[in-house]
Amino acid sequence: xxxxxxxxxxxxxxxxxxxxxxxxxxxxxxxxxxxxxxxxxxxxxxxxxxxxxxxxxxxxxxxxxxxxxxxxxxxxxxxxxxxxxxxxxxxxxxxxxxxxxxxxxxxxxxxxxxxxxxxx
Numbered sequence: 001x002x003x004x005x006x007x008x009x010x011x012x013x014x015x016x017x018x019x020x021x022x023x024x025x026x027x028x029x030x031x032x033x034x035x036x037x038x039x040x041x042x043x044x045x046x047x048x049x050x051x052x053x054x055x056x057x058x059x060x061x062x063x064x065x066x067x068x069x070x071x072x073x074x075x076x077x078x079x080x081x082x083x084x085x086x087x088x089x090x091x092x093x094x095x096x097x098x099x100x101x102x103x104x105x106x107x108x109x110x111x112x113x114x115x116x117x118x119x120x
């Protein structure tokens with residue numbers, strides 16, 4: 001893990017990640033938190049989030065349960081980024097920049113089409 005790439009010390013993400021790490025380490029769960037298993041856990045929690053909307057309109061989902069599942073998604077995502085030593089703000093910002101190139105406003109505004117289907 002390269003500490004120079006992690007979220008800046010004192011940032012909210014860094015503080016939250018430290019709380020997650022402390023919670024994990026107090027229970028000796030770090031031994032199970034390899035990148036593959038964190039990615040699997042993240043996917044499972046994302047599926048549990050989706051389950052809250054299954055067979056319901058978007059407004060019928062229980063916000064408290066959605067919130068709880070979303071917290072699990074964030075927790076595993078932050079722990080996965082931490083395992084690689086990545087700065088969450090940096091990697092999300094980089095991805096947004098790549099998406100801005102693929103989805104320029106003048107071609108994608110109001111459209112749900114994939115970038116490969118946008119008009120030239």
